[in-house]
Amino acid sequence: MFTVKARDLAAILDQAAPHRFQAGEDACDLDALILDCTPGHLHVVACSDRTLAVARTPVAGDVWTAPVGYDDATALRGWLESSDTVTVEHVTSGGHQLLRFTEGVAQLTVPAAPHVGRLPWRSLLRLVLDAREHPLAQGRPVQLSADDLSRWLNAGGNGEAIEFRSLGPVGTLVTAGPDFLGLQTPHGWDGPEPGRGWSSSLRTRLFLFAGQLLEVGARYADWTGTAWVVPARPRSGEEPWLISADYAAVALPISHVLAVGKFLVRLPD
Structure with missing residues (x-):
């Protein structure tokens, strides 16, 4: 649980919101915003068929990740208009993963979107940042269609300059100030070095439970073939919960899953 300014x-x-699959496109179960919390930042992650965007704001939070449908994200965005400082809490209740936003007596509860595919955005951005100095990225032009460009306009919503840096065949790295990173698939500004402060x-x-390393946001299968998602890192002394990736409204303590499923095997992204 943490507090954050509503405007932030x-x-x-x-x-992040403009980076969405268009109607009629195959979203591959990725048509949702991902709210991802670490001890230092709250991230909002979105992707389309050609772009990936990650915006963040500093918070003193726990470790969890939750996909949110665009309709619910729109409702949250409207609710924030009349708010100042909001308390954000990640909870599991009645088999559902929920995000609870509170200010005084006002409260909005947003359910996590079911059956959203795994988006390995951290791995993708690490690869992008490693490609910055590749010889094939040097001196190449950046090419964007009008539709591509329109998706990035909100990145500089607070007046930040938006930088597009060619990564050669990898695509284009997009930055806007210190808290926005994006990737545009292929088709001299003195701002902060892209990726600085994002480690x-x-x-x-990762966290260790009963001798097994588990990754927040990753998917695991038990011996019955049931797929489970690790939504959050438990607090000290608490047991982690798992969310079913196959069935709606199924959330169980990991001990209950292992009592039937025997073991967990990490599924590929």
């Missing part, structure tokens, strides 16, 4: 949360929602955001979040 609204800003990162606005920055904590891009670090894989």
Whole structure:
């Protein structure tokens, strides 16, 4: 649980939201915003068929990740208009993963979107940042269609300059100030170095339980073939919960899953 200024949360929602699959496109179960919390930042992650965008704002939070449908994200964005400082809490209740936003007596509860595919955004951005100095990226032009460009306009919503840097065959790295990173697939500004200060955001979040390393946001299968998602890192002394990736409204303590499923095997992204 943490508090955040409503305007800061609204800003990162606005920055990421344009990056969405269009009607009629195959979204591959990725048509949702991902709210991802680490001890230092709250991230909003979105993608389309050609773009990936990650906006963040500083918070003192826990470790969890939750997909949110666009309709619910729109409702949250409207609710924030009349808010100042909001408390954000990630909870599991009645088999559902929920995000609870509170200010005084006002409260909005947003359910996590079911059956959203795994988006390995941290791995993708680490690869992008590693490609910056590749010889094939030097001196290449950046090519964007009008539709591509329109998706990035909100990245500079607070007046930041938007930088497009060619990564050669990898695509184009997009930055706007210190808290926005994006990737545009292929088709001299003195701002911050792209990726500087993002190491904590891009670090894989692992924790040890009963001798097994588990990754927040990753998918695992038990011996029955049932797929489970690890939604959050438990607090000290608490047991982790798992969310079913196959059935709606199924959330169980990991001990209950292992009592039937025997073991968990990490599924590929």
